[in-house]
Amino acid sequence: MSKQFLSFSMEDRGPSLWREAKGIIPGGGMLLSKRSEMFLPDLWPAYYSAAKGISVTDIDGRIFKDFYMMGVGTNSLGYSRKEVDRAVIRQVRRGNMSSLNNPGEPELAAKLISMHPWAEMARFTRTGGEAMAVAVRIARAATGRDHVAVCGYHGWHDWYLSLNLENPDGLNTLLLPGLEPLGVPSQLRSTNHAFTYGDIKSFQALIDQHELAAVVMEVARGAAPDVEFLGQVRELCSRKGIVLIFDECSTGFRESFGGLHMNTGVEPDMLMLGKALGNGYAVNAVLGTTAVMDSAQRTFISSTFWTEGIGTAAAIKTLEIMSSTRSWEMISQIGMQVKQIWLQVAAQTGVPISVGGLDALATFRFKDERHNVLKTFLTQEMLKRGYLAGTSFYPSTAHSPARIARYADSLVEVFGAIAASWGDTEFEKKLSGPQAHQTFKRLTN
Numbered sequence: 176m177s178k179q180f181l182s183f184s185m186e187d188r189g190p191s192l193w194r195e196a197k198g199i200i201p202g203g204g205m206l207l208s209k210r211s212e213m214f215l216p217d218l219w220p221a222y223y224s225a226a227k228g229i230s231v232t233d234i235d236g237r238i239f240k241d242f243y244m245m246g247v248g249t250n251s252l253g254y255s256r257k258e259v260d261r262a263v264i265r266q267v268r269r270g271n272m273s274s275l276n277n278p279g280e281p282e283l284a285a286k287l288i289s290m291h292p293w294a295e296m297a298r299f300t301r302t303g304g305e306a307m308a309v310a311v312r313i314a315r316a317a318t319g320r321d322h323v324a325v326c327g328y329h330g331w332h333d334w335y336l337s338l339n340l341e342n343p344d345g346l347n348t349l350l351l352p353g354l355e356p357l358g359v360p361s362q363l364r365s366t367n368h369a370f371t372y373g374d375i376k377s378f379q380a381l382i383d384q385h386e387l388a389a390v391v392m393e394v395a396r397g398a399a400p401d402v403e404f405l406g407q408v409r410e411l412c413s414r415k416g417i418v419l420i421f422d423e424c425s426t427g428f429r430e431s432f433g434g435l436h437m438n439t440g441v442e443p444d445m446l447m448l449g450k451a452l453g454n455g456y457a458v459n460a461v462l463g464t465t466a467v468m469d470s471a472q473r474t475f476i477s478s479t480f481w482t483e484g485i486g487t488a489a490a491i492k493t494l495e496i497m498s499s500t501r502s503w504e505m506i507s508q509i510g511m512q513v514k515q516i517w518l519q520v521a522a523q524t525g526v527p528i529s530v531g532g533l534d535a536l537a538t539f540r541f542k543d544e545r546h547n548v549l550k551t552f553l554t555q556e557m558l559k560r561g562y563l564a565g566t567s568f569y570p571s572t573a574h575s576p577a578r579i580a581r582y583a584d585s586l587v588e589v590f591g592a593i594a595a596s597w598g599d600t601e602f603e604k605k606l607s608g609p610q611a612h613q614t615f616k617r618l619t620n
């Protein structure tokens with residue numbers, strides 16, 4: 176019996192709605208990483224009607240298994256995790272908002288502080304970008320200094336994007352090339368400086384050159400943390416009275432319970448946790464020492480919807496499940512298994528790839544200059560087989576061994592098709608539409 180593949184057309188409801196949306200919402204949606212153009216420009220299903228476990232139903236009624244981004248890292252316990260949803264529904268029934276404060280705030284603060292012996296206070300926001308703006312504001316208030324140095328992606332706010340005022344390519348090395356700082360006041364020029372992970376000499380030069388309020392960094396992203404470098408950064412920050420902020424928005428609950436830095440022995444002055452913290456509900460946290468966090472009282476940091484109850488209710492329940500199931504070990508194990516599958520399938524079919532990233536934030540690259548075309552082809556062909564898939568994978572505890580085995584079978588077929596046409600000089604003709612966009616610049620066209 177021949178296999179039934181899902182079929183796709185530009186006239187499907189998803190792609191049609193996406194085209195319409197682009198006329199009334201700049202960029203089409205709110206998050207760069209969810210734009211159709213990033214995956215399969217004309218055919219990506221674009222919108223969901225339901226999500227449960229690792230199943231995503233699109234608005235055309237097709238069901239896909241998510242072996243890609245799982246909400247861009249938000250759902251490490253799977254979509255619509257029953258216990259978390261119940262905690263949220265209880266909160267909704269009790270009332271999500273009132274003129275009085277939400278007692279979930281001190282409860283969540285105490286919980287997070289108890290996980291981090293150095294931390295004494297916490298604030299909450301709803302998004303990661305907000306949380307980083309809060310952290311940087313507090314650090315500037317605490318030190319009375321303006322300059323900051325960054326190494327990582329830290330959101331969309333003025334303080335961060337101002338880096339590109341001086342050097343339009345400043346952020347290129349920090350994940351996102353082609354970001355225009357349009358709309359960021361030119362007066363912020365030279366207040367934010369990039370440094371290269373692992374390069375202690377250039378870091379030293381940077382902190383000698385500027386009076387820094389804060390060093391803001393991801394502890395690691397593409398590989399294991401460089402413990403020696405982190406220790407040196409810690410020491411230099413302490414010596415110069417610079418607030419060291421670890422941004423563990425994406426990494427906080429993937430390899431450990433509360434942040435990659437916990438296995439390094441290096442402690443920051445402030446820490447940001449987000450993404451998986453609420454398993455799909457909006458909540459981010461900024462933790463810090465009292466000495467630094469008290470400055471939040473000397474400046475103005477305040478927002479109405481930071482007080483609603485869903486985010487904290489979701490985070491409290493999510494932390495409970497993560498802790499009792501040791502979810503970070505489960506997702507690391509699953510990620511490691513999928514990395515091995517990638518390597519096996521590549522070896523079996525003779526398609527050269529290299530594998531990278533933390534196990535729980537796994538990635539691979541085709542070792543070929545046509546990487547992006549091949550990635551787009553993979554996404555297109557896996558979609559037909561009922562998978563959201565690409566060259567990265569955010570594992571969740573809902574990825575079962577049986578599902579992973581079926582994903583591997585489909586991957587063998589698609590890699591086989593790539594291998595069969597490897598010598599084809601016009602591989603892009605196998606795409607049913609344009610290849611995925613790679614940079615921010617092209618998305619704005």
Ligand SMILES: Cc1ncc(COP(=O)(O)O)c(C=O)c1O
Pocket residue numbers: 302303304305307327328329330331393422423424425449
């Ligand atoms: C390390 C890091 N910091 C900050 C952010 C910004 O978070 P948000 O998209 O919730 O504003 C992200 C988002 O990807 C992130 O990975």
